[in-house]
Amino acid sequence: MSFFFVILALVLTLGLTWRYLGSYMEAVFNGRVHWLGFVERPVYRLLGTSPEQEQTWKRYAGAMVVFSLVSLIFTYVILRVQGSLPLNPQKVGAVGPALSFNTSVSFLTNTNWQNYGGETTMSYFSQIGALTVQQFVSPAVGIAVAIAMVRGFARRKSPTIGNFWVDITRCMFYILLPIAFIFGIIFVGEGAVQTLAGTATFHDVLNGVTQTMARGPIGFMESIKQLGTNGGGFLNANSATTFENPTGLTNFLSIYLLLAIPFALTYTFGKMVSSVKHGATLLAAMVLLFGIWVGFTSYGEHQNNPAVAKAGITATVGNTEGKEVRFGDTQTALFGVASTNTSTGSANASYDSFNPLGDLGLLTGMMMGEVTPGGTGSGLYTILIYAIIAVFIGGLMIGRTPEYLGKKIQAKEVKLAGLGSLVMPLIVLVITGIAVSTVEGRAGPLNRGPHGFSEILYAITSQGNNNGSAMGGLTGNTAFYNIVGAIDMLVGRFGIIIPALALGGALAQKDVVPESLGTFRTDNSMFVGLTVGVIVIIGGLTFFPAIALGPVVEQLTHLRFF
Numbered sequence: 027m028s029f030f031f032v033i034l035a036l037v038l039t040l041g042l043t044w045r046y047l048g049s050y051m052e053a054v055f056n057g058r059v060h061w062l063g064f065v066e067r068p069v070y071r072l073l074g075t076s077p078e079q080e081q082t083w084k085r086y087a088g089a090m091v092v093f094s095l096v097s098l099i100f101t102y103v104i105l106r107v108q109g110s111l112p113l114n115p116q117k118v119g120a121v122g123p124a125l126s127f128n129t130s131v132s133f134l135t136n137t138n139w140q141n142y143g144g145e146t147t148m149s150y151f152s153q154i155g156a157l158t159v160q161q162f163v164s165p166a167v168g169i170a171v172a173i174a175m176v177r178g179f180a181r182r183k184s185p186t187i188g189n190f191w192v193d194i195t196r197c198m199f200y201i202l203l204p205i206a207f208i209f210g211i212i213f214v215g216e217g218a219v220q221t222l223a224g225t226a227t228f229h230d231v232l233n234g235v236t237q238t239m240a241r242g243p244i245g246f247m248e249s250i251k252q253l254g255t256n257g258g259g260f261l262n263a264n265s266a267t268t269f270e271n272p273t274g275l276t277n278f279l280s281i282y283l284l285l286a287i288p289f290a291l292t293y294t295f296g297k298m299v300s301s302v303k304h305g306a307t308l309l310a311a312m313v314l315l316f317g318i319w320v321g322f323t324s325y326g327e328h329q330n331n332p333a334v335a336k337a338g339i340t341a342t343v344g345n346t347e348g349k350e351v352r353f354g355d356t357q358t359a360l361f362g363v364a365s366t367n368t369s370t371g372s373a374n375a376s377y378d379s380f381n382p383l384g385d386l387g388l389l390t391g392m393m394m395g396e397v398t399p400g401g402t403g404s405g406l407y408t409i410l411i412y413a414i415i416a417v418f419i420g421g422l423m424i425g426r427t428p429e430y431l432g433k434k435i436q437a438k439e440v441k442l443a444g445l446g447s448l449v450m451p452l453i454v455l456v457i458t459g460i461a462v463s464t465v466e467g468r469a470g471p472l473n474r475g476p477h478g479f480s481e482i483l484y485a486i487t488s489q490g491n492n493n494g495s496a497m498g499g500l501t502g503n504t505a506f507y508n509i510v511g512a513i514d515m516l517v518g519r520f521g522i523i524i525p526a527l528a529l530g531g532a533l534a535q536k537d538v539v540p541e542s543l544g545t546f547r548t549d550n551s552m553f554v555g556l557t558v559g560v561i562v563i564i565g566g567l568t569f570f571p572a573i574a575l576g577p578v579v580e581q582l583t584h585l586r587f588f
Contacts, residue, residue: 048293348379
């Protein structure tokens with residue numbers, strides 16, 4: 027019953043957010059919001075730009091790449107010299123070169139994959155001045171790219187798609203910073219730790235031992251961790267610890283924050299293209315798949331743990347292995363699906379302890395490209411890529427040139443959409459093949475057999491989708507996994523962003539074609555079904571052989587089919 031009320035509250039709050047936050051973001055990016063103009067304008071002067079100086083898609087992409095490169099170097103340098111920087115009460119030394127590279131790429135790409143324990147590896151300065159800064163910057167880049175692509179649909183015969191510097195400035199000042207600040211206060215008020223006082227030492231009189239507890243500026247990092255679909259926590263246990271996720275309310279708010287911006291961006295899209303119905307169509311596709319995956323994964327985790335059953339113990343509350351008793355199996359499954367379907371990666375349980383069906387739900391949620399609803403910005407521009415493929419298929423069905431929002435979808439657009447949709451599966455499958463074929467790769471998983479393969483596949487899929495969650499059994503802090511993981515994350519991020527911006531630029535230059543009786547409708551339930559089919563087929567056909575070797579085989583083994 028509590029799970030029902032959590033779902034009901036989530037639907038109600040997200041329903042309100044969809045319209046009001048979505049409308050607000052449209053006003054922000056169309057330049058109608060100015061309440062922080064006194065902060066915004068000096069930034070433009072410092073950057074030597076203004077909202078009137080718009081860019082072609084190539085200049086937009088170039089600015090984004092330059093900014094990302096500077097961010098990467100900035101984070102890497104801080105991690106390498108953190109032992110000589112202030113705010114280091116634990117006196118931790120410099121982070122190693124391979125791990126610094128992997129971590130810098132991870133937070134740059136909105137992945138937040140962590141091959142380290144935050145409380146034992148990172149100083150407060152690194153956590154605040156490098157990683158938390160990137161947790162604001164990287165989602166802002168994703169949202170900016172999505173908005174630039176949407177302008178391609180909205181504009182007619184335009185050579186430009188906006189200004190990258192203006193878009194990320196407005197995103198951070200008007201959206202991410204205010205919302206994260208408000209929810210940061212709530213998290214701290216609920217008990218999330220927020221201090222610079224260093225570790226705390228306690229003496230256990232009953233057991234006669236002394237324990238040292240890690241503390242730090244956790245609460246406010248937690249809010250942007252979820253809001254920006256980042257996922258990288260201050261502590262190694264992430265949202266499973268009470269220091270980051272102290273109460274049922276913070277657990278609910280975490281799920282809400284994961285979903286708020288990705289869902290609301292579909293309304294922003296509808297407003298910007300002057301057709302809220304088209305935004306609602308994308309939302310329907312997202313909600314349909316998200317709901318199915320929540321149900322499937324919750325069912326999987328509500329079954330008894332095979333290891334427990336083998337011991338002759340009959341559980342009545344589902345699979346509680348590796349889970350917080352505060353949340354139970356169903357709310358943990360909901361959190362996991364919200365995290366893996368939004369390019370977030372935060373976790374309030376050990377995913378390595380999930381049942382095979384539960385892991386299958388988390389894994390396939392990422393494999394579908396994380397568009398249900400996906401990350402901040404990345405979910406929207408990726409589902410628009412799938413929508414263009416769906417339009418192309420629909421055009422073939424009715425025998426005419428496909429159109430989307432009055433823009434003809436021709437060879438160039440289809441090629442770019444095809445490239446954008448295949449980059450992630452290609453890089454994930456190639457690197458997974460390399461990992462299972464080398465001694466260095468096979469040394470990583472904790473387990474052998476299908477579960478060990480699932481640990482490798484999950485890690486590479488998570489990084490290639492810029493998700494960041496992990497099953498937890500893979501030893502990733504090795505030179506091999508740090509380097510190939512960084513490559514995986516970079517290709518998974520920029521290999522989709524560049525085609526998305528090119529698509530926006532190509533569409534912006536087109537004129538609108540008048541609608542006729544033969545026009546294929548892209549704002550009805552048929553198009554929802556077609557888009558869902560494209561998402562499932564691309565993810566299913568490319569990844570089915572891989573998941574068949576992992577969670578599927580493991581589940582069949584437990585059912586004694588073999």
